[in-house]
Amino acid sequence: MKLTVEGTDDYGTAAYEELFRRILADMGKSRAIEHARLVLRPEEPLFIYSVRLRSRPERLMMKDVSEYRKEGNDVLLVISDERYAPSILSKLWARYGRESVDQRTRFEMIVKGADTKDLDNVEVVSGDKVKNEMIDALWRTLPEGMKSRYHVSGPQTVTILATEGILQAEMKEEARRLHAEMEAEADV
Numbered sequence: 001m002k003l004t005v006e007g008t009d010d011y012g013t014a015a016y017e018e019l020f021r022r023i024l025a026d027m028g029k030s031r032a033i034e035h036a037r038l039v040l041r042p043e044e045p046l047f048i049y050s051v052r053l054r055s056r057p058e059r060l061m062m063k064d065v066s067e068y069r070k071e072g073n074d075v076l077l078v079i080s081d082e083r084y085a086p087s088i089l090s091k092l093w094a095r096y097g098r099e100s101v102d103q104r105t106r107f108e109m110i111v112k113g114a115d116t117k118d119l120d121n122v123e124v125v126s127g128d129k130v131k132n133e134m135i136d137a138l139w140r141t142l143p144e145g146m147k148s149r150y151h152v153s154g155p156q157t158v159t160i161l162a163t164e165g166i167l168q169a170e171m172k173e174e175a176r177r178l179h180a181e182m183e184a185e186a187d188v
Contacts, residue, residue, distance in 0.1 A: 001021075001024075001030050001031075001033045001034070001035070001036060002034065002035040002036070003017065003020070003021065003035075003036050003037075003038070004035070004036070004037045004038070005017045005020075005037075005038045005040065006037070006038065006039050006040065007038070007039075007040035007041070008040070008041050008042070008043060009040070009042060009043075012040065012042055013040055016038065016040055016143075017038070019141065020036070020038060020049075020141045023137070023140055023141045024137055024141065027137050027140070029133070029134060029137045031054075032053055032054055032130075032134065033051050033052070033053060033054065034052045034053060034054045035051075035052045035182065035185065036049065036050070036051045036052075037049075037050045037051075037178060037182060038050075039174070039178065042143075044163065045143075045146070045163055045164050045165075046161070046162075046163050046171060047142055047143065047146060047160075047161070047162045047163070048159065048160070048161045048162075048174065048175050048178055049138050049141065049142070049159070049160045050157060050158070050159040050160075050175075050178045050179055050181075050182045051134060051138065051157065051158050051159070051182075052156055052157045052182045052183070052185060053130075053134065053156050053157070053158070055156070059123060059125065059126050059127045060084065060123070060124045060125040061120065061121070061122065061123055061124060062088065062091070062119045062120065062121075062122040062123075062124055063119070063120050064124070065079065065080060065081045065084040065088065065124055065125075066078060066079045066080055066081075066084075066088060067080055068111075068116055068119055069116065070115070070116055071110070073112070073113060074110050074111060074112050074113065074114065075110070075111045075114040075115070075116055075119060076108070076109075076110055077092075077108070077109050077110075077111055077119070078107055078108050079106075079107040079108075080107075082106070082107065084124050084125065085106065085107065087124050087125060088124055089101070089103070089109075091122050091123075091124060092109070092111055092122075095122065096111055096112070096113065096114060099112075100112040100113055100114075131153060131158060134158050135151060135153070135158055135160065138158065138160045139160065142160065142162045143162075145164055146162035146163060146164060147164060148162065148163050148164070148165065148166065148167045149161065149162045150162075150167050150171075150172055150175060152175060152176055152179040154179065154183045155183070156183065157179055157182045157183045159175050159176075159178060159179035159182065160175075161174075161175035
């Protein structure tokens with residue numbers, strides 16, 4: 001992850017940079033970020049975080065993250081990417097009921113009464129969910145007490161503005177400008 005930090009206080013800037021890196025790493029989100037820019041002006045107070053994701057968040061279907069085949073009246077499903085195992089399991093439970101999902105191993109299960117064509121249409125992860133998770137991660141990196149927040153979201157970039165007071169038009173404009181710059185980098 002490339003990180004650019006612009007701050008008015010050397011000590012605070014270094015501390016927030018480290019905090020930002022650590023929180024995103026702990027949440028497992030730093031791998032998803034190509035470039036992040038932080039604008040830190042605690043004297044105003046104004047914090048703007050703009051993050052460009054490595055790729056556009058995509059919608060992942062069951063067939064994208066697992067393999068399956070019909071076996072009699074059931075389907076044998078093998079998860080090919082373990083990151084999606086919890087989501088796959090919860091989607092199967094919601095659709096077929098816990099009693100119909102027999103988990104043989106961590107990545108292999110039998111789904112009783114399922115059909116492969118039906119599984120093709122099961123959404124495991126939505127692109128919106130990925131963006132919302134990133135927004136949540138960014139909010140966790142902001143200092144406490146920042147009551148007023150504004151965010152801009154694009155195909156590959158998320159920008160958060162936070163302040164203690166009233167959101168001024170100039171603040172929002174600065175956030176939109178930074179967002180546009182980060183989004184333009186994605187198009188190059």
